[in-house]
Amino acid sequence: MDDFLDIQATFSDLVSNRRMPHAVLIEGGTADKRANAAKYLSMYAVCSSEKRPCGVCKNCIKAKGMGHSDIYTPKLSGKTNIISVEAVRELIKDASIIPNEADTKVFILSDVDRCMPEISQNAFLKILEEPPQSTLFILTAESSKKMLSTILSRVQVFTLKNENATDEQTDALALEIIEGILALNEHKLLLATAKLSNRVVFKDTLNVVSEYLRQALSQSVGNTNQSDIAKTVAKKLTRQRIIGLIELSSKATIKADRNVNMALLTTWLCGEYRRISWQR
Ligand SMILES: [Zn+2]
Missing domain, CATH: 3.40.50.300 (P-loop containing nucleotide triphosphate hydrolases)
Incomplete structure (x- = not known):
């Protein structure tokens, strides 16, 4: 028991x-x-x-x-x-x-x-x-x-009792997702997004992902005092792609609020993140 x-x-x-x-x-x-x-x-x-x-x-x-x-x-x-x-x-x-x-x-x-x-x-x-x-x-x-x-x-x-993830856990997962977006193959991002099956974790994490992406955007226009991950994103992705990723993140958060299947949503999100950052 x-x-x-x-x-x-x-x-x-x-x-x-x-x-x-x-x-x-x-x-x-x-x-x-x-x-x-x-x-x-x-x-x-x-x-x-x-x-x-x-x-x-x-x-x-x-x-x-x-x-x-x-x-x-x-x-x-x-x-x-x-x-x-x-x-x-x-x-x-x-x-x-x-x-x-x-x-x-x-x-x-x-x-x-x-x-x-x-x-x-x-x-x-x-x-x-x-x-x-x-x-x-x-x-x-x-x-x-x-x-x-x-x-x-x-x-x-x-x-x-609601046991939401701590800020550190959310931050770590957000970093994992961004590293997955930047990685050469899809594997890393698949593993990271699979951890988003809980609706609350999903929304909290994507908020942090968006925050880092906004920092990257800021970095790319010359505000250089950003986090390391933001600097890396700004170096690897064009502004247009970063904006696309931010838009996708907020779209996904809205979807999570509707009654969608979370497994399908995370799979979709993974594919879309990859498409936006890698499509030629
Ligand atoms: Zn019994």
Whole structure:
């Protein structure tokens, strides 16, 4: 249970009161943290021991391996991986059937702020208004801001601590990205941009990248008191290319705010950085 220690603290009240709500929303933290917290709660719900979640009973082990027949995750559909109204209807139908092996049936809906359009949230509201006996709905979201207030009023919200990267980490990654842009082959930049999968890290890092690029631009017009990396960029790239890179960075930051797939976004960004700096 060691991997769940910090998560346990978040749910300690819930666990000590032994009063499981019908629906919870886990927000904040990183995607991994939220997934772990959802897993922890699902173990809690299906565990067959006195002290829940024990982590060692048959139910816990299956839940931990995401192979429990009473733990259900809706199918995602479409190019943007959404939970469609049809998927919600299927889920509602499924929730009316009693659990197989545990006492509780669990539904995990991940990243609902991104995956659940309003129309699906509205369909889902029906079951939250009259939840069947012995069901637990676990929703996760980066932020609950995009959720309908009617849903929020019917779920118990748990907020995980946001552990943003430190300034030094952000700065180091920004430098890695710029060095990747300047490198002869794409490999270095691919490795660096792959670390941008978290939306917050993505935006923070690109801000610093833009700052360095602006310094490089300044360097190229004679303001020579800039950072070493800015000097290197100014030496290797034309002003036009640097401006292109700055524009791309802000465009990418705007895209990150929309509900785009982060893996696709980082791949696109890597290709565009290379194209702007190397195209003849
Ligand atoms: Zn157990």
